[in-house]
Amino acid sequence: MAFSSRYCPSCLLSLPTRIITPFAFRANLASPFLQQARTAAQSSNANKSRSKKDSSKGSTKTTKKKRKTRSHFLQPDLRRVTQFSLVDAMRYLRAAEVGRPPNSAKYDLHIRLRTAKNGAVVRNRLLLPHPVHTDLRIAVICPSDSAHARAAKAAGAHLVGEEEIFDAVKAGRIEFERCICQQDSLAKLGKSGVARILGPRGLMPSAKLGTVVKDVGSAVRGLAGGSEYRERMGVVRMAIGQLGFTPEEMQSNIRVFIEGLKKDIGVLSDRISKDIHEVVLSSTHGPGLSLNGELRGPASPPTKDLSTM
């Protein structure tokens, strides 16, 4: 510290002022500071009372200033957002993903909703016309020698059984990404105690999520090409396409997804209002581009070119 006399207020003014600051700003800073220093110079007792008063004053000020809590998520003003047609956005994303292995990079869609922060969220599963995940392993819990088991196997389930799946899960071998339970096996599943392991991973079947079903075969078929989505912080995100998709394929996927989402919003209770605010397309390594809802712009390249690796 480069000041000789501690209580001398004048030294406080001799602060380094190498950079010219606006006058108002300087005056503003100096005045309360000076006052503080003077009271300090009078006596320690005076200082104590002053400091208490000051602090209490300060606290009331902060409580007054406390911002009102916001009940809805902030919405960007879309007039200030640059928006792109689907083909233009895909052209940028294809360029950003050049040379990436096509099975690891994907297109993602982000849908921002106009919604309250609390209350019900949209979540569902749907079957896209052009499936994105083609290597999903599904476990089906039902007696392994029943008709259900045969239907599930035929539909492409990876694991089918009851006790053998429970034992494998308890031993730590979870070799599947989705788990479906046949309705009659639900009691056994409950008793087996795998909920503790599957629950935190989001794999535990429940009727609420539609993973406890009667007809296992069709459920597996729906799941194998289906994708799940849910709203988090006012945004629904989902992988919408593989890198090699043409704009037309992407368009039909996006259309089905948005229609499904609107339907899901419709079945929520009447008191909840949700609306689609912004649709953003991005990819695994690319930027996020807000879509304007059109397929092609005036200067877009032919759609066929964009499926070239």
Added chain:
Amino acid sequence: MPSLSSRMRKLHQTLLSIRLGPGALILPKEVKRIHMRFPARMEGGHMGPRKFWRSELVRLKYHNPAVAMTVDRSGMTPDDESTMSIHFAPADAIQTSSSATSGPSPTESTTTTSQTSDHTPADRVETIGMKFRSNSDILQDLMRITNAYPVEATPEDQEQLAALEEQKVRGDRDRVVSSAHKARVKREQQLLEQAKGGLGA
């Protein structure tokens, strides 16, 4: 969540860097495919190819969306040669950039094909050795072999570039002012604390 202006600024910066810069070339129509093959690790002179892939190839792909551009980095050791092969179609074959009939798109994954697969009728294949070459060297070679011509910035692009540059200058100036302000406030607080501490002792 970033503010809208900073989000848009960052986006435009990214998009401009995809559109313009070294590698923003338009390839002639007989170029069908560009395939790069180099090791995943860069020791042994493979830094240039990787840089070329990450910067120049992106711009090349943006301006030539119909030309297949693939990168294969699997199963190679640092001693291997890293090469770029440029496939040309015969002059009378289907032209890549004509809108009605673009080149057939390969369906197989780029990583699993260790050989450059011949899905287009390539008339001739030119190869550039990329080992111990910088990305600008590789670009020079590519321009020489293909006779590609560079893309000029449109007036709107130039306007955007100027706006971003201006923003950067303004940001630098404001950064100095605000850091001075912060230092000042901090120093005053320090002094105040010392004054208080001196009384208590």
